Amino acid sequence: MALFLYITIAVLLGLVLYFAFRKQTSGLSNELKEIRKELTESREKNIESLQKQLEESGRIVRDVTGHIKDVTSQLEKVHADHQHVKDVKEQLGKLTDVLANPKQRGILGEYFLETLLKNVFQPNQYKLQYKFKDGQIVDAVIFIKDKIIPIDSKFSLENYNRIVSEKDPTRRDELEKLLKQDLKNRIEETAKYIRPSEGTMEFAFMFIPSEGIYYDLLINQVGAVKISTYDLIEYAFKEKHVIIVSPTSFYAYLQTVLQGLRALQIEESAKDILKRVDVLRRHLLNYNDFLAKLGAHLGTTVNIYNRAYKEFAKLDKDTARLTEGKEKIEPLEIERPRNIEE
Incomplete structure (x- = not known):
């Protein structure tokens, strides 16, 4: 009897423990489902957030790459400009060397003169390095019927540059006198080629291949320094019959001469x-x-x-x-x- 009671009690305890364990297992399963659901939702949110971050990172990388390309292009352009500046600097250095040498400076002036004549006249209408009977040579002449117009290229630059850079007023006055004497000497050298006995006109051109120097002569100024040079222009024209010209003004004179040549050709044709x-x-x-x-x-x-x-x-x-x-x-x-x- 006692054994049966123990067995009954054991069975009842087993049933109680079974139902209690089952209930606990069911609750645990529900909790696991909730946890799994939360984990799934959290993972999806994290994946979505990660995708957005990756897209944003990709956009940033693309922007940075574009900026890098732009910067690289700008650097290449700056490098090219720098190289161009270096080339220009070298060329200016060479030009400075040329202008510092009187002989090379004279050759440069003659080149400018030849270029102007080529652009206006036919080869048979002018001649370079024309020799007179006494052996003296003028830089160029223009033929007009049975007359010639002598042209000499002059480039006085040493004292001109000294005046521009000189700060001492006394020394500047001395350099002004030297510059005026240089110009006067060049005018007189050009006037020597006026030889009517050898078929020249009663005047000659003195070609200054620098617009800056010619302009300063007209306004009586060298750089920021006021000097008196206009009287030299009058002296050249009135006393020596020398017309001082720059490349621009000389071109205008040449056009006038060219029109005169054409008029002579028309006159000759009319006579014929x-x-x-x-x-x-x-x-x-x-x-x-x-x-x-x-x-x-x-x-x-x-x-x-x-x-x-x-x-x-x-x-x-x-x-x-x-x-x-x-x-x-x-x-x-x-x-x-x-x-x-x-």
């Missing part, structure tokens, strides 16, 4: 046409004389013909009388040619 017309007129007059003589001869011939025909008609009359027949020939006269002048 008049000569030919005069020859044609003489030919026409000679032809008229021949026609007049021919007309006179024809008139004489017609008169003789008409007279002969009348005499022949008389023979016909005489024959008709002898034969007692009718006259068969009637005098046929032709008109003499009219005078051509009629």
